[in-house]
Amino acid sequence: MENKGKSTQFLSLLLLMLMAVGNVHARSPNSQQPNIVLVMADDMGYTDIGCYGSEIQTPRLDKLASAGVRFTQFYNTSRCCPTRAALLTGLYSHQAGIGLMTGDRGFDAYRGDLNTRCVTLAEAVKTAGYRTYMSGKWHVTKHVRPQGPNHNWPLQRGFDRFYGTIIGAGSFWDPATLCRDNQFITPVNDKQYKSENYYYTDAISDNAVMYIDDHYQTHPAEPLFLYVSYTSAHWPMHAFEADIKKYEGLYDDGYDPIREQRFAKAKKLGVIQPQWKLSPAASDWEKFAHKQWDIRCMEVYAAMVDRMDQGIGHIVDELKANDALDNTIFIYLQDNGGCAEYYGRADNSDKRDKFDFKPFGPNDLQTKIWPPMQTRDGRWVRTGPETMPGEEDTFVAYGLGWANTSNTPFRGYKHDGYEGGISTPFIVHWPVGMSRKQRGSIVRDPAHLIDLMPTCVEVAGATYPTKFHDDQVIQPMEGISLLPALQGNTLARGAVLGFEHHGNLALRDGRYKIVSAYRNGEPTTWELYDMLQDRTELNDLSEKMPEKKQELIDKWQAWADRVGVQSWPLMK
Numbered sequence: 289m290e291n292k293g294k295s296t297q298f299l300s301l302l303l304l305m306l307m308a309v310g311n312v313h314a315r316s317p318n319s320q321q322p323n324i325v326l327v328m329a330d331d332m333g334y335t336d337i338g339c340y341g342s343e344i345q346t347p348r349l350d351k352l353a354s355a356g357v358r359f360t361q362f363y364n365t366s367r368c369c370p371t372r373a374a375l376l377t378g379l380y381s382h383q384a385g386i387g388l389m390t391g392d393r394g395f396d397a398y399r400g401d402l403n404t405r406c407v408t409l410a411e412a413v414k415t416a417g418y419r420t421y422m423s424g425k426w427h428v429t430k431h432v433r434p435q436g437p438n439h440n441w442p443l444q445r446g447f448d449r450f451y452g453t454i455i456g457a458g459s460f461w462d463p464a465t466l467c468r469d470n471q472f473i474t475p476v477n478d479k480q481y482k483s484e485n486y487y488y489t490d491a492i493s494d495n496a497v498m499y500i501d502d503h504y505q506t507h508p509a510e511p512l513f514l515y516v517s518y519t520s521a522h523w524p525m526h527a528f529e530a531d532i533k534k535y536e537g538l539y540d541d542g543y544d545p546i547r548e549q550r551f552a553k554a555k556k557l558g559v560i561q562p563q564w565k566l567s568p569a570a571s572d573w574e575k576f577a578h579k580q581w582d583i584r585c586m587e588v589y590a591a592m593v594d595r596m597d598q599g600i601g602h603i604v605d606e607l608k609a610n611d612a613l614d615n616t617i618f619i620y621l622q623d624n625g626g627c628a629e630y631y632g633r634a635d636n637s638d639k640r641d642k643f644d645f646k647p648f649g650p651n652d653l654q655t656k657i658w659p660p661m662q663t664r665d666g667r668w669v670r671t672g673p674e675t676m677p678g679e680e681d682t683f684v685a686y687g688l689g690w691a692n693t694s695n696t697p698f699r700g701y702k703h704d705g706y707e708g709g710i711s712t713p714f715i716v717h718w719p720v721g722m723s724r725k726q727r728g729s730i731v732r733d734p735a736h737l738i739d740l741m742p743t744c745v746e747v748a749g750a751t752y753p754t755k756f757h758d759d760q761v762i763q764p765m766e767g768i769s770l771l772p773a774l775q776g777n778t779l780a781r782g783a784v785l786g787f788e789h790h791g792n793l794a795l796r797d798g799r800y801k802i803v804s805a806y807r808n809g810e811p812t813t814w815e816l817y818d819m820l821q822d823r824t825e826l827n828d829l830s831e832k833m834p835e836k837k838q839e840l841i842d843k844w845q846a847w848a849d850r851v852g853v854q855s856w857p858l859m860k
Contacts, residue, residue, distance in 0.1 A: 361711060361734040361735065364712055371737060379763055404758075408445045412753070423496040450469055451495040454467060477651050531595050585690060723776050752765060801817050
């Protein structure tokens with residue numbers, strides 16, 4: 289009888305242990321629901337933060353990574369609007385209506401506006417009692433005018449509160465389409481947020497902190513969902529001089545030494561594999577004519593990333609102050625790889641005499657996101673190699689050479705289907721919800737933006753709707769939950785991952801990937817790569833493995849037909 293009693297006790301204890309260990313995330317809606325904080329950076333490459341190989345100072349992100357997990361094969365859509373659509377909806381961007389950008393190109397997959405056959409993360413987690421907040425860049429609607437429709441603005445797509453910009457880019461000192469909730473504002477007339485030295489990155493961070501503080505004062509018993517969408521380090525290169533000075537002299541020797549340093553550090557950190565080779569340099573520093581200008585560009589870029597990291601630290605500190613960090617699933621990601629776009633790289637001084645700018649009043653909205661444009665005090669905004677970036681009256685992008693550096697060790701850039709365009713850092717920090725042995729670890733399984741919806745639905749205990757928006761049928765989620773990776777388990781992905789943007793095509797299927805770069809007027813040419821041995825995509829296996837290439841082409845076409853991809857250029 290005594291042995292039988294002990295056996296019963298043992299079995300009961302074992303059952304309780306298994307229940308506790310097996311599914312920390314399988315919770316019903318109650319006080320144990322975790323907060324969810326998603327932080328997204330803009331136009332940054334694979335090795336632009338310290339814990340992925342950078343020389344840029346990002347101690348707050350590095351600390352989150354050291355106590356969380358880093359994914360080495362996380363995929364985006366290679367461009368800002370589609371990435372945000374996929375992140376918010378758990379669908380491929382084409383299924384959400386934003387296969388390209390926010391203009392209507394005549395096809396359902398390319399309307400440039402979130403459709404009603406999808407729900408946002410905010411709408412989904414509200415089914416589990418979450419309060420929802422957003423601070424930063426929206427960029428998933430074509431309706432960006434004060435007098436226009438706002439049915440696809442944040443408050444109309446599930447968020448309780450919003451501070452940020454509806455459009456996707458612009459001055460960090462005076463951002464266009466700046467809103468609080470549904471009301472257009474300026475940095476001057478905003479009654480809820482005053483700053484002596486307004487800077488959009490700081491404003492995004494500060495408003496996120498305000499939302500957390502307000503939440504715990506007014507709704508302490510409810511979990512929060514917070515989406516923080518920075519514009520750092522998207523052009524133009526704007527930063528505070530004190531932050532820029534931290535990086536003076538660091539980039540004086542040009543692109544190659546920084547690429548080599550990052551390559552070595554990333555291998556040491558384990559975020560790239562030793563068998564991969566460094567992709568070729570895109571620019572010859574010795575032949576570049578404006579070295580001091582380009583040095584300054586990268587100094588400012590580094591300062592922008594640094595400032596964002598400082599703001600992320602403030603958000604983390606506010607969660608700590610409310611004893612909420614440990615049970616917050618805190619996720620950091622980026623929307624695409626480093627940006628080689630040419631905006632602001634050509635001189636515009638010859639156009640200055642055509643404009644007669646006057647200072648804005650406090651209620652005058654900034655309407656421009658690139659030159660010709662003015663500062664709030666009426667100054668002409670300068671571009672080109674005679675313009676040292678950073679100040680409000682400058683507008684410069686950091687260019688091809690530094691974009692190539694940002695994407696070390698990969699080839700390709702924003703827009704592309706190569707790894708430099710579609711693969712960026714992904715950090716998850718959640719002490720309560722992850723195995724202790726996984727803290728500080730690396731996850732090498734491929735993951736994608738479409739996985740955020742099933743992950744958040746699971747941790748929230750939410751119900752993903754089959755119908756929404758006045759009984760509209762909602763498309764099923766495309767991705768898989770990432771929670772097994774937090775317990776040290778393999779991600780069981782059955783489906784391929786497809787990509788299309790601006791005619792640039794790719795498909796990932798296990799260890800193999802096909803990719804095609806769009807070349808105007810030329811037939812589509814597919815390349816085949818082994819992602820295990822050659823993730824920097826230097827050894828095309830097309831001729832050696834033609835059957836494998838055709839197999840993946842067929843899979844890509846089936847995926848493209850299913851999600852609504854159209855041939856490029858789009859014509860209707």
